[in-house]
Structure formats: structure tokens, C-alpha cells
Amino acid sequence: MTAMRIGIGSIFQESNQFAATQTDLALFRNSYVHEGDALLQLAGTDCEVAGILALCEQEGAQPLPLLAARSVSGGVLTDACYTELKETLLARLRAALPLDGLILAMHGSMVTASQEDPEGDILDAVRRIVGPDLPIVMTLDLHAHVTPRMVKQATALVSFTHYPHDDTYSTGERGASLLLQAAKGEITPVTALAKVPIICGACNGQTAGDGPMAHLTRRARRLEQEPRILSVSCFQVHPYNDLPGMGCGAVVVTDNDPALAAHEAQRLAAEFWERRRAFEVEHLPVAEAVTRGRKVEGGPVLLVDTADCAGGGAPGDSVALLRELLALEVDEPALLMVVDPAAAHACARAGIGQTVSLQVGYSLDPAWGRPVTGTVSRLSDGAFRYDGGLFGGTWASMGLSAVLQIGSIQLLVMSQPTYDWGDEQFRSVGMDVSRARFIGVKNPMNYRHAYRDLMKAAYIVDTPGPTPAHVRNLSFKRMQRPFFPLDEEIPDLEIPVVVS
Ligand SMILES: [Zn+2]
Incomplete structure (x- = not known):
């Protein structure tokens, strides 16, 4: 039996539209940009790519390294930076075909000068190359802004489950494991996304202990014990972008059970709403x-x-x-x-x-x-x-x-x-x-x-800057009202759900 051919790519940055700066390739290179086989040097680190490589080796799959680029968070990507990274990824993808599966390690809250949903844009472009049927898993940061396009175009979305983010490696392993099972035809992933309009700073977002994210995280892990549920991700959206449809919520991936995925995603989103006030923090002069x-x-x-x-x-x-x-x-x-x-x-x-x-x-x-x-x-x-x-x-x-x-x-x-x-x-x-x-x-x-x-x-402490402890003083224009905490109560709150 020939080894499964698994493409591996990563363009990871968290953008801040309230920052005056822009992110260029030099800032990525200040962390890393590895093309082709150079990506393999991430083996043994804590990055998602390292976990993906380890799982491929364990399962006897052949990794096809495309591109791994990571930058510190910053202003939106310049068009030149985004185009260079995206076209490099796509060119190496074309050269790596045929594939049995593709895994992309992304943040989910990247924004560029011209693209509000670059992760969705990359998935669109990748689908045009590989067609509708190739299994594609995207791993995401827990602070991702997940869009309906990402849900529709990816086979499954899997996020970090810890904040602080000390589980990037195991997120790579989990994503790669789902991908290989899907590539072998052992599972048929169906993904549901549900969100509520909450935009809060991250200070109370720890996933251990007693905060609101800790409760949601424990519930997510319990849900994953159910046999038809493959993966549950809770998202506290990165609050420093101004985009329509932002919010907190959940992505639930089931084995071919869209109703169950939608139901559990909505229930988790509803719990976010119930716990919304616990995301607010005290700050001092x-x-x-x-x-x-x-x-x-x-x-x-x-x-x-x-x-x-x-x-x-x-x-x-x-x-x-x-x-x-x-x-x-x-x-x-x-x-x-x-x-x-x-x-x-x-x-x-x-x-x-x-x-x-x-x-x-x-x-x-x-x-x-x-x-x-x-x-x-x-x-x-x-x-x-x-x-x-x-x-x-x-x-x-x-x-x-x-x-x-x-x-x-x-x-x-x-x-x-x-x-x-x-x-x-x-x-x-x-x-x-x-x-x-x-x-x-x-x-x-x-x-x-x-x-x-x-x-x-x-x-x-209460200091000025583009990443404040709460968003009350930021000027949101694109994000639709009402949303918490600018609006405390939302009568007849609806929780829309998107299923792949
Ligand atoms: Zn994060």
C-alpha cells in the first residue's frame, strides 16, 4: 500500500485593525517563513506543524511540506505580503499534486489590506486547485473569527483548546488525525458553526480554573466523549478587528450528523451568551x-x-x-x-x-x-x-x-x-x-x-492602546449592533447556525 500524501501549509498571523502599523514579510521573517522542505525544521518544536509531522510519521503518511509562515500579531497584512505568501503556498500546492489530504495551520483572525477573510480566501483558492472532494482540515487559534466560507470550504475546522495556548502541538496532531481518517474514508466530517454577538478582551478567557471559557472548555471535552462527535472547538473571537459577523461561539464536527452538529454548536453558543458578563474585567489606574x-x-x-x-x-x-x-x-x-x-x-x-x-x-x-x-x-x-x-x-x-x-x-x-x-x-x-x-x-x-x-x-492597568482590556472605547463601524458589551441585553436573540 502506498503512503498517503498529505500537504502541509501554514500562514499564521492575528491582525489588529485598530493598530496604525501594517504587517509585511520582514515581520514574518522575524519569526519564520519556511518554504518547502525547510518547513521540516519545525519538527520537534511546539508548533502545530510539528504535531502534524509527528502524526504523519506515526501513521505512515508522507508529508508534502508547502509553506509555514508565522508572525507576531500586528496590523493588517500589506497586499504585497499576503499575495507573496498565498501565491507561494498555491504554487507549491500545485507542484505537490496529487494529494490524499491537505492540512492548513492558520489563526483565523488574519486580515489584509484588501481581504477581510483571508483564511476563507485561501480555502477558496485551494478548492479551485484541488477540487471539491479532497479532505482539507484547517487548524485555528481559539481567538479565530470563523466565517461561513471557512465552514463551507474546509472538511473540518479544529482549534486550540487551551488559553494560554500551550496545546498547539496537540492541535496539529488532532487535526492531522481527523484528516487521515477522512482521507481513508473512515469518517465523513460535518461541521456546524454557531455564534453570539460578544466582543470582549481576553483577560478573563483562561481555559483552566473557573472562568467562563473554562466552563465551556470542560463541556466541549465532555461532548467529545460522544461517539458521533469528532471535535468541539470554542472560540472567543479576537476583539480588535471590526468586521461584520464577529462573535464568540463554537464549531462542532460530527461524523455525518448535521443535526447533532448544529444542535450542540447552538447550545454552546447559548452558554457563551449566558456567561457573557464574566468576560468583563476590572482595571485600575x-x-x-x-x-x-x-x-x-x-x-x-x-x-x-x-x-x-x-x-x-x-x-x-x-x-x-x-x-x-x-x-x-x-x-x-x-x-x-x-x-x-x-x-x-x-x-x-x-x-x-x-x-x-x-x-x-x-x-x-x-x-x-x-x-x-x-x-x-x-x-x-x-x-x-x-x-x-x-x-x-x-x-x-x-x-x-x-x-x-x-x-x-x-x-x-x-x-x-x-x-x-x-x-x-x-x-x-x-x-x-x-x-x-x-x-x-x-x-x-x-x-x-x-x-x-x-x-x-x-x-x-488602565492605559491607552489598540489592545485594551475592554472594547467600549474602540470605534466599531462594520460590526453590526447590537453586540455585548455595547448592548447589555438583546431581546429575542437569535443564534444562527451554519452547517457545511
Ligand atoms: Zn489566541
């Missing part, structure tokens, strides 16, 4: 967080500056927190970070041990920056390797970076935004998180993983 933090004994206090989250598409260039800590004359050891290539280069020109006075922060809009004087204590080429998560085991680069000591504050000045998983960026330049009193982190969730054993308290 920085001064209040510092006052509370000073009363906490025995270890670091995190100041969660989630509004400038590079992992959610913000530029990472905000110094709002630095500005406030300086104004409060904080004299405890504090660690902060900012993306500012000009400031990083100014530090490098001055050299280690030199005192510099410079403008730092908001490099896109320098009027909001902050003049500071500090001593350059460390310089780095910015390379570091991720310990885990969706980039786990791969290398990324902050670009030329410097550590600037400003009184008791150590400021990591980076040239490029990078995804925050743990404390890799701080650690790579010798910043010791265990000895800090205050640590400014720029993500809504992953700090819970990174600082789990170290932090004594964490406060979400």
Missing part, C-alpha cells in the same frame, strides 16, 4: 495599582499593560506605564519594555556604561513619547528562543536591543515587537524578574503562565 502593589508582601507585582500587547497586534511602543511610574517616583526595582528602534540604536551608539538622554516610546507618534535620562547597562542583538506556546522551540528576534537603567527602573528597549509567551525577552538580556518589585507585562493572559510561581499579585 496605574497609581492605584502601585498603591495596592506596595502593600503586597514578598515578591513581584505585575502591572498588566494589556492595551499595548504585541501578541494582540499592538506596536508595543507605548510608554504610558513608564510615564506614570516616573511621575509616581517609584523607587522600587521595576522592569518594563518598549519597542523603539531609534532609542535602541541611540543606546548602542552611546555604548554600555554611558549615560544618555533621549526620547523614548511612541516611535510612530513621537509627540506622546517621553524624554528620559538613563545609563545603558546592556546591549543585545535581540535573538531569543521561545520556551513554549505557539512559537515554542523557535527563535525570534527583538532586533538590536538595549537595557536602559532609569533610576530604579530597568527599561528593555527593543527594535521589533515580539510575541510574549513567558519572560524570554527579559531573561535574554539578563533582566532578573525574581528581584523586581514591579514588572510591566504587555499581554492579557500569558503572564498567568510565565509568572505563575513568582507573582504575588497582578493588576490590569
Whole structure:
């Protein structure tokens, strides 16, 4: 028997339409772009592709590597960037034919300058090449904006089930397993999507413990015990795009039982709606967080500056927190970070041990920056390797970076935004998180993983930026009203369902 031929592709980025920046190929290359056989170097990492490769090997299937590209979240993709990646994928797909199956590891909330649903657009283009019958599985981030087109064009959709995302590898395995079963004719996947109009920040979206996503996730795993249910994915949509039809909900894949898929997807979406208020979070003025933090004994206090989250598409260039800590004359050891290539280069020109006075922060809009004087204590080429998560085991680069000591504050000045998983960026330049009193982190969730054993308290601070803790101050024009939390109640809420 000849081995099954399985095409593997991935174009993964989470876009933010509220960010002023755009994402180009250089930002992808700052993480990785692997064409053809170069994709195989992801084996042994934590990425979905690694899980797909492992499952193919275990099952004796032949992987046909097409393209794997991943970028930190950011502004929408430029048309040139998207076209280059898409056409590379399609060209390599044509060259790899015939296939028995195709698996695509995507985010699901990518947006380009001209495309609101690029994952759906890629599925359309792929279908034109491979025809209507080839099994295609797409893996997605838990924060995907799943569209009816994706449901119609893919054979099955399978998402991460954990947030923080430490299950990317097993998501690849699960997706590949479904694909091989479908390719062998052992199952006939049918997919249903149901959503409710909720757009909330991710701070309360953890899938362990007692939050709303944790309840939904446990119910999803119980449903998967039923023999006709192949996969259940719960989605808390990435809230920083403005597109019609956004919302939270579920995708249920059954073995040829469309009514069951639709029924369970709708029931999960209804539970999202019942639990919607639990997604809302408390956030504090920085001064209040510092006052509370000073009363906490025995270890670091995190100041969660989630509004400038590079992992959610913000530029990472905000110094709002630095500005406030300086104004409060904080004299405890504090660690902060900012993306500012000009400031990083100014530090490098001055050299280690030199005192510099410079403008730092908001490099896109320098009027909001902050003049500071500090001593350059460390310089780095910015390379570091991720310990885990969706980039786990791969290398990324902050670009030329410097550590600037400003009184008791150590400021990591980076040239490029990078995804925050743990404390890799701080650690790579010798910043010791265990000895800090205050640590400014720029993500809504992953700090819970990174600082789990170290932090004594964490406060979400009220700072400006394109990835805020709640969406009430963002200007939505395309997303249709009513939606929560802008509208608290929606009389006669209907839960539409789309079945493949
Ligand atoms: Zn996500």
C-alpha cells in the first residue's frame, strides 16, 4: 500500500485593525517563513506543524511540506505580503499534486489590506486547485473569527483548546488525525458553526480554573466523549478587528450528523451568551495599582499593560506605564519594555556604561513619547528562543536591543515587537524578574503562565492602546449592533447556525 500524501501549509498571523502599523514579510521573517522542505525544521518544536509531522510519521503518511509562515500579531497584512505568501503556498500546492489530504495551520483572525477573510480566501483558492472532494482540515487559534466560507470550504475546522495556548502541538496532531481518517474514508466530517454577538478582551478567557471559557472548555471535552462527535472547538473571537459577523461561539464536527452538529454548536453558543458578563474585567489606574502593589508582601507585582500587547497586534511602543511610574517616583526595582528602534540604536551608539538622554516610546507618534535620562547597562542583538506556546522551540528576534537603567527602573528597549509567551525577552538580556518589585507585562493572559510561581499579585492597568482590556472605547463601524458589551441585553436573540 502506498503512503498517503498529505500537504502541509501554514500562514499564521492575528491582525489588529485598530493598530496604525501594517504587517509585511520582514515581520514574518522575524519569526519564520519556511518554504518547502525547510518547513521540516519545525519538527520537534511546539508548533502545530510539528504535531502534524509527528502524526504523519506515526501513521505512515508522507508529508508534502508547502509553506509555514508565522508572525507576531500586528496590523493588517500589506497586499504585497499576503499575495507573496498565498501565491507561494498555491504554487507549491500545485507542484505537490496529487494529494490524499491537505492540512492548513492558520489563526483565523488574519486580515489584509484588501481581504477581510483571508483564511476563507485561501480555502477558496485551494478548492479551485484541488477540487471539491479532497479532505482539507484547517487548524485555528481559539481567538479565530470563523466565517461561513471557512465552514463551507474546509472538511473540518479544529482549534486550540487551551488559553494560554500551550496545546498547539496537540492541535496539529488532532487535526492531522481527523484528516487521515477522512482521507481513508473512515469518517465523513460535518461541521456546524454557531455564534453570539460578544466582543470582549481576553483577560478573563483562561481555559483552566473557573472562568467562563473554562466552563465551556470542560463541556466541549465532555461532548467529545460522544461517539458521533469528532471535535468541539470554542472560540472567543479576537476583539480588535471590526468586521461584520464577529462573535464568540463554537464549531462542532460530527461524523455525518448535521443535526447533532448544529444542535450542540447552538447550545454552546447559548452558554457563551449566558456567561457573557464574566468576560468583563476590572482595571485600575496605574497609581492605584502601585498603591495596592506596595502593600503586597514578598515578591513581584505585575502591572498588566494589556492595551499595548504585541501578541494582540499592538506596536508595543507605548510608554504610558513608564510615564506614570516616573511621575509616581517609584523607587522600587521595576522592569518594563518598549519597542523603539531609534532609542535602541541611540543606546548602542552611546555604548554600555554611558549615560544618555533621549526620547523614548511612541516611535510612530513621537509627540506622546517621553524624554528620559538613563545609563545603558546592556546591549543585545535581540535573538531569543521561545520556551513554549505557539512559537515554542523557535527563535525570534527583538532586533538590536538595549537595557536602559532609569533610576530604579530597568527599561528593555527593543527594535521589533515580539510575541510574549513567558519572560524570554527579559531573561535574554539578563533582566532578573525574581528581584523586581514591579514588572510591566504587555499581554492579557500569558503572564498567568510565565509568572505563575513568582507573582504575588497582578493588576490590569488602565492605559491607552489598540489592545485594551475592554472594547467600549474602540470605534466599531462594520460590526453590526447590537453586540455585548455595547448592548447589555438583546431581546429575542437569535443564534444562527451554519452547517457545511
Ligand atoms: Zn489566541
